[in-house]
Amino acid sequence: MLTGFIALYIFMLAAFTGYEIIGRVPSILHTPLMSGSNFVHGIVVVGALFALLNATSVLEQVIGFFGVLLGAGNAAGGYVVTERMLQMFKSSDKKKA
């Protein structure tokens, strides 16, 4: 069981991690990185799956269904567009890889 303080430690360290990762990014990557971080919070689909699998009423099932649907869209869509964008970044040193 994650008590309040352990949760706060996790939040604090994760917040610093996010700040440090983005802080040094060149601005040419801002768009793919926004899209990439958008993909990462698609992990919410896992929480929605948990909620849906534990649903006990029709109302919970309906909401859980939409939760999983939306979360899956976030994760899959975020991945596809980020990968497409990053694929295109090439340096002039290398011939087409």
Added chain:
Amino acid sequence: MNPTLIIDASFLAAAFLFIYGLKRMSSPVTAASGIRVAGLGMLIAVLASFLYVFNVSEAALPHRTVNVILAAVALILGLGWAWTSGKKVEMTAMPQMVALYNGMGGGAAAAIGAVELFRTGEAHEVVPLVVTVIGSLIGAISLSGSLIAWAKLDGRINGTWRISGQQLLNGTFFVATLALGLYIALVAHGHAPVALTAAFFIGALIFGVLMTMPIGGADMPVVISLYNAFTGLAVGFEGFVLQNPALMIAGMVVGSAGTLLTLLMAKAMNRSVSNVIFSNFGATGDEEQGEIKGSMKPVDAGDAGINMRYSSKVIIAPGYGLAVAQAQHKLYEFVKLLQDQGVEVKFAIHPVAGRMPGHMNVLLAEAGVPYDIIYDMEDINGEFKEADVAIVIGANDTVNPAARTNKSSPIYGMPILNVDQAKQVYVVKRGQGKGYSGVENELFFADNTNMVYGDAQKVMVAMIQAVKSLDGGH
């Protein structure tokens, strides 16, 4: 093996892969592998979470089969739709697509909160309840706000929607919704009537709409980035409620990274985030413009192309208009011709070129332009003095010298590309219209500026032909 152990280990692996993947995404050399690393983490986490089936609560046991089927159907539908839409979206439409996917994530976080809050049969503790309510509030705002942002960028909603006393209305609405949420958590202890909980969610959704409607299209990138951070926070909070560290870590990493990215974007536009959200940019645009001396001098595209062929240094300042005309491929073809003749060519990118910071880099990358001849504004602004030609294609406000000198201009103070310092400036432009901010551009009237009128793609074709015919059989 114990399913809980597998689930926990998978989530730990996912959290590591997310952070490592994001780290790799922060350099252009390793970026493409970074998203695959993060994608692997997602795959592991989603597959492992199906093991929840073995650990469902006693009350949910009778519904297990139905729930599993529902979960599989929802996953396949969501994944299938997003995968196909993401594969075919145009690069120019990327900002609104990111907004749409982001809103979906916010909606999913709100849905997790809703399931918790509607489950009135169980006993709830106070702290998780408050966190659930706040996560739901943020997630729902992100959902409806992102949808409005998407609709605006996609041209489905035009213009801004403002009424007098709007900020008071929005403020009141927000406080009322928050109060309702806290009532559900603190007074009703999670046993509030369904109607009340529903009202809370509807209130949060409406607030997202109210908050986003007055914001103009030019500011939308900052707003999308803000909602990206919102969704991250909402996911982190709901992760705490579900006692899932992977959600907590991923959500909070994105929450803080997104916040920083929002601040960086706002700074690039020389505005504060609160200024973007609460002030009405562009509303004061047409007061006094002041007289601009000189006249616009048109020039033939072919002549401009030949002039560049005999220059030694050319700097290109592209804007969104280039991408709208789908001229980036022709532009790069022209650039390669110039390079073959020994001309030094560089691209100068304003931080807000395109519809999102870094968007122009993506559009140029799509055309095959290598990223090492593309320069950020700070790195290249000193070089315009030495350039024989600066060519502006489809950009306007980002090269307007009024931002440096004219205090009454709405774009005053925004850093700009110093194209006016080049010996010769060409501006490729469809017509004589104004920029996104509605401001007249002094640059077009300057003595060293010539206008090349026409569709950017046709202009590039004309330049290519002129240079090719000059060099005969090459």
